[in-house]
Structures are given as structure tokens and as C-alpha cells.
Amino acid sequence: MFESLQIMPIGTLTLGSETFVLVSWWKPLLLIAPFIGWAWVVSKSLDKHAQRFFLGREKWALIHMIFAMVALAMFRIPIGGIAGFAAAFFGIIVILALDILLFAGITNRDHRVPEGSKLVLNMKDAAAKRDARKLAKSLGSSELIIVGASKMTIPPPGKESPDLPVRVAAEHLLIKGFTMHASQIDFLPASESTYAASYLVDGVRQAGDPLPKADANQIIDFWKKCAGLDLKDRRRKLHGQVSVNGSGMTGVDVKLVSSGSKSGMKMSMIFNPTQAVRRKPADLGLFDKQLDLLKGWASDTTGVVLLASPSDNGRTTSLYSILRLHDAYTSNIQTIEMEIEDPLEGIKQIEFDVSADGPDFATTVRSTLRRDPDVVGIVELPDTETALNIANSDLDRSRVYLSLKTDSALGAIQIYTKAVGDPKLAGKGLRGVVASKLVRVLCSNCKVPYAPTPDMLKKLGLPEDKVSQLFKKGGQVLVRNKPEVCSVCNGIGYIGQTGCFGVFVIENEERVLIAEENWTALRSAMRKRGLPSVQQSALRKAVDGMTSIEEVTRITASKPRKSSSKPKASAS
Secondary structure: HHEEEEEEEEEEEEOOOOOEOOOOOHHHHHHHHHHHHHHHHHHHHHHHHHHOOOOHHHHHHHHHHHHHHHHHHHOOOOOOOOHHHHHHHHHHHHHHHHHHHHHHHHHHOOOOOOOOOOOOOOOOHHHHHHHHHHHHHHOOOOOOOOEOOOOEEEOOOOOOOOOHHHHHHHHHHHHHHHHOOOOOOEEEEEEEEEEEEEEEEEEEEEEEEEHHHHHHHHHHHHHHOOOOOOOOOOOOOEEEEEEEEEEEEEEEEEEEEEEOOOOOOEEEEEOEEEEEEEEEOOHHHOHHHHHHHHHHHOOOEEEEEEEOOOOOOHHHHHHHHHHHHOOOOOOOOEEEEEEOOOOOOOEEEEEEOOOOOOOOHHHHHHHHHHOOOEEEEEEEOOHHHHHHHHOOOOOOOOOOEEEOOOHHHHHHHHHHHHHHOOOOHHHHHEEEEEEEEEEEOOOOOOOEOOHHHHHHHHHHHHOOOOOEEEEEEOEEEOOOOOEEEEOOOOOOOOOEEEEEEEEOOOOOOHHHHHOOOHHHHHHHHHHHOOOOHHHHHHHHHHHOOOOOHHHHHHHOOOOOOHHHOOOOOOOO
């Protein structure tokens, strides 16, 4: 009778033609436990995450099911005894964990997921945040967990406290800005009795709702108190920082800048300030040839390179990224800044305090250049004396990157030349100029393709036979055949920014024209080199579907130059 008995893989027994299950009752329960935890995470978090940010909910559901089927196959692992059970149990855990890690790893790199909404697989931090949310809920109806300058969580006031409405209003201001993907919120007097918030969303201002002046001052004081700033000082420019969690924000740093004016207090709130200026050179938006040209300049440490960009167009980001092309461990690199936006490893950063007693900016520049640094980054040109100190320094031994607030490469050369006062001296030290502007990137979830007309292509200078399709902003998506506001871009049609650059070499021909102040001929000479200008770079990005023609027009439309962009003579 026992001649036909065979021991099969764990849990089964074949006796004659019949098969019996031989397994302890607790083993299948234990094997099912990882599936229960996995299913809870997928349904409560991953599936909703994919739906919220349009990450392909159906596609990810299929991937989850494939991982589940593979994990189920571990029930039939061909190893007997307790070793087979252990292998099956831990195999299931590993497979299901890989599914969760794969989802988090891929979706966190998707540009549609905001920085504060990326998935964080840290159980300790998650438990701490959950406890903090419970505490906040018990104390009041605020939504955010705010960590102040003292690194301590600031608990919300009780439900009956008169301070609770102030906190709720202050939080609402911040949450709205974050939801709009704003990089900065400015809270300014709108009239004698009202304030209004404006939101800088991808370089474009969005207007906010008005608020009574008394309420606005309470909100400003609330944030100043959180950041550890002096509430009594309502005139000087003060800086502070808080960290915020909740309402989609995870560890978001907010820089607060308050100052006084004739109309009243002003406040700016900047989201993740260090991250905003921290980009690799390859991520700036440069074309390959432009990046190669900058890398070639980084192998040289002589002359002046001008960096030209308008306000809110990535001037600091470009300067920091270009400085990183130099080897900070083999070169003496220094910066002179009004405010250090991000610590640069291996680089000495000198912060110039306008309000402090001591040397002025021009003197600080001169003393720095006299120490024979290899590379110096200078963020402003506030006066003619600074320009003269740069032009008269030993530019055969030092490279100077000078950042100028202007909208074109030619404009930067003109400003620098006029500030130096000697066109020949100014041109002698110039090695190149980098102009840049930021364009908004079309939301890939709702952008709309269209066929441009021949007349439109002709006006843009684009070849009709090579450009058959362009894109414009959408702002809406179809959900069950009904148009709804795109949740990725909040109906704006754009999300994120990229740089459009013009990188130009200054050689003997250009130096002669600068010395003659022949700007028309200089513009022609720069064009002859065949290097793309800012406008041409923007058009190429539009053809590639990254941005729209409307954005190209917005950043390249000529604007009257303000007199404040020119350096003023020093008072000394």
C-alpha cells in the first residue's frame, strides 16, 4: 500500500491517485499576512497617488497584480520542511516590497509629482508625523505641522482661542501657494486698508484675494514669531526659516523675508530656497554645444564672463551651476554675494551685508581679487567703482563671473562697458557672455497639439517642411468624457521651467567693436558665429514640444529698459 506514497513539495501528499494537503493551520494565515499589508498600502496610498497625479492608474494596477501573482507562486516553492515555508514567507515579503519600492522610485522621478508630495518610505518619520497630526487635531483645526526656528513644533492654539483664526488664515495662505506650485508668495499692501498676496508660479505672477490690513499684520506677525524674528522690528529686512508638513507638504522649508515700507509691512515666503537654486549644469536647459562651450571655459581661469538674466529668471542658479564646473578642490574659488542662497562645497562664499559698518561692496571686490583667487563669482554690479576694480584686476590669473540683471547678451556688454568707463579696457578682459531667460514647460498631461499655418511659421522663421506640429497649453483633461481642470497643473497649462540660453564667445574681432562701441556691428558679429540666441533656443524648445509659441513671445518681447538696471556711481 505504501509503495505508491510520494512526498511532494511542502504541504502536499500523494497517496495512490489522491492528493492530500498536509499543512499546519497557522502557516497559510502567516503567508497571507504580507498580502493583507501590501493590499492596504496599494489601495490606500499607491492607487490614490497614481490617480491624483495622472500616473497611469490602470497601468500600475496591472503591475501590482503581476507582482501579486508572482508572490502567490511562492506557495508552490519546491523545498520541503520548515526551510521551504521560510523561503516562501520571506520570498513573498521581498516580492511585494519590490512592488512598493518600484512604484515609489519611478513616480518620485515623475515631474508631475510636486517635491512635497513624493512618497517617503520612512516608517519612523511617518509615525512621528502621524502623532503630530493627532496632536494638532486635538488642539485645533489647523492643517499644518510647523517647526520653528527653535527646531520645536509650534502647537496650534485651542479651539476656543482667539489666535486660532490667525493661524488657520496663515496656513491657508501657505497651502494655497503650495497647491498652485508657487515658488514664492509675496504679501504686500494693496491700499491703505487692504493687503493682497501674489503667487509667483513658474515665473508668472498670479493675483491673490484682498485681506483687511489688521488681519494681514497678524498673519505677518504669526510667521515672524514662528521664524524667531523680532516682532517689534517693523522696518529692517529680516530673514528667518520654518519647516512645514501637512496638506501634501513633507519637510518643506519656507524662507521668510519681512521688511517695512511707507505703506506698511511686507513679507515674502519662499518654498525650499536652497533647492530652488541647486541644479546641475546639465539640467539648466543648455543645448549640448552650449554646455561643451561652458565646460571649455571652465578649463581656463582668465578674463571676465558676463551672466545676463532678468529678475526671477535663474541668475543665482546659473551662477552657482557654472561655478560647479570648476574643480573646487584644485582651484581657489570664491563668491561675493548679498545673500548666500545655497552653501557650495569647497567654495568660499563671502556675504556682503549692506547695513553693516565696514568696507563697501567695491572695496570687498577689490580686496578679494588682490588675493589672486582662481575664480570669483560676483552677484551684482552696484556701482562703477566695482566695475573698475574688476577691469583693472589681474585677469590673466583670475576668472571673474559677473552676474548682471539685464535681458540680453548685448545689454550686459553695454552695461559693463559703460560702468567701466573705458570701452577698450572693458573689452580687453572679456572672454564671453551667457544670456538666459526661463520659459514655462507645457504640462505633459494636458498640452494640446495643433498644426501651425504657413504664415505663422514664416513669421517665426521656422521651416515649413520640417515643422508640422506645435503645442499650446491646455488646462483641462477628459475624465469619463467630461472636461475637468487638470489636477497636475491646476488648470494653468504649464508646470515647471527650463532655461533658454545664448552663449557667446568674445574674441579679438568683438573686442575691437566693443572698444569702438559699435553695437550694431557687434550684434552682427555675434550672429555670424552661428551660436543660438535666447530667442532661437526658445523656438527650438517650442518645436520640440517642451513649451509654447506664446511663451516664446512672452520672454522675447522687447521691453523698455529701466534706468535702475544701470550701475550708479559710488557715493565715495
